[in-house]
Amino acid sequence: MKAMIMAAGVGSRLMPLTKDTPKPMVPMTNRPLMENIVELLGRHHFKEVIANLHHQGESISGYFDDGHDFGLKLLYSPEEVLLGTAGGVKKCEWFLDETFVVISGDALTDMDLSELLAQHRKRGALATIALKEVENVEQFGVVLTAEDGRISRFQEKPGREEALSHQANTGIYVFEPEIFKYIPAAQFYDFGCQLFPQLVEMGAPFYAVSTQDYWCDVGNIETYRQANVDVLQGRVAMKPGGIVLEDKGKSRVLLGEDVELGDEVNFLGHVVIGRGCRIGSGTVIKDTVIWEQSEIGPASVLKDCTIGRQCKIGSGTIVHPGTVMGSACKVTGNSILGPSEGL
Structure with missing residues (x-):
């Protein structure tokens, strides 16, 4: 089976973390x-996958290479100029010549893609969207369906009071190759604003499947940190990178490889420490994500x-809630940082 990973986004809502890191490569419990x-597709027997690239795409292709180490064949479709969601898929028409799945490279999910495919085929659909019920509809495109x-x-x-549905579009789709008839070539074209309304208007066999599986749109710093917590708490089937330490309560700490801890370091809540980090003695870290080599x-x-990779924070520094530091930042000792001072 074939699939396409949408990996060309800039990830502006995760700035400054994505200044030097494309969003699909942002660490999630110490793994991109x-x-x-990629592993989810492998578990559901997808053997041929293509990913579109734009923002710092070389770091994505450099990490995943040809996909051999992940048990599949991975190709790439660079976009010098962004073509939009549908336009990017249209560019890969030569490759997507059978029923195929499109999935975002910057979401966290353990969705049952095999069941999604089965529902798509059972209904004889041209296109199928996976939906997930959400509370905060203001951040999503929501979908209304017939019985x-x-x-x-x-x-x-939509606004909370205006919303006619709480079923959010997850950005996970199944298409038949015939879908390419409705997407113009070599131009920017969007699924949500252009293609999907067209399919509804023409009465195409266009269906939705609601899922109870885990799905998180890692769209901002808050959801990024919550997604890390969800992995640590076992809410999603993803193996973290490192060793998870648990206390008698609900706290969990993930230590990446080669982490050095000083004496009497105190962890509270849910903490992720990246590979090669050094944590000084007497430090207190609560509900925080720290990238590698900081x-x-x-x-x-x-x-x-949230602290990016290769940051250096001097001794006696206080970092207040909500602060976000991009990679390679340096803070002198005895500093006080609040959200407005995030670098």
Whole structure:
């Protein structure tokens, strides 16, 4: 079976973390976010996969190479100029010559893709969208369906009081190759704003399947940190990179390879420490994600924050909740950082 991973996005809502890192390569419990998607496709017997690339695409292709180490064949479709969701898929028409799945490279999910395919084929659909019920509809495109699952209408990021549905479009689709008849070539074209309304208007066999499986749109810093917590708590089938330490309560700490801890380091809540980090003695870290090869000086306090790779935080520094530091930042000792000072 064949699939396409959408991996060309810039990830602006995760800035400054994505300044030097494409969103699909952002660490999720010490493994690239897209690695979860590649492994998910492998578990459901997809053997041939293509990914579109744009923002720092060489770091994606350099990591995954030809996909051999992940048990599949992985090709790439570079986009010098972004073509939109549907336009990017259209460019890969030469490859997607059978029933295929499109999935975002920057989401976290353990969705049963085999069941999604089965429902698509059972209904004789041209296109099928996987839906997930959400509470905060303002951040998503929501979908209305008839009793038989046929899609009747879309609402793009409606207000809470205006929303006619809480079923969000997950960005996971199944298509028949005939879909390419409705996507113009060599131009920007979008699934949600252009192709999907066209399919509804023409009465195409266009269906939705609601899932109870885990799915998280890692769209901002808050959802990024929550997704890390969800992995640590076992809410999603993803293996973290490192050793998970648990206390008698609900706290969990993930230590990547070659982490050095000083004496009397105190972890609280859910903490992710990346590979090669050095944590100084007497430091307190609560509900925080720290990327690889960062150094935290002794007697520092970090709470509810996100620290990029290769950062250096001097001793005695206090980092307040909500702070986000991009990679390679340096902070002198005895500093106080709040969200507005995030670098």
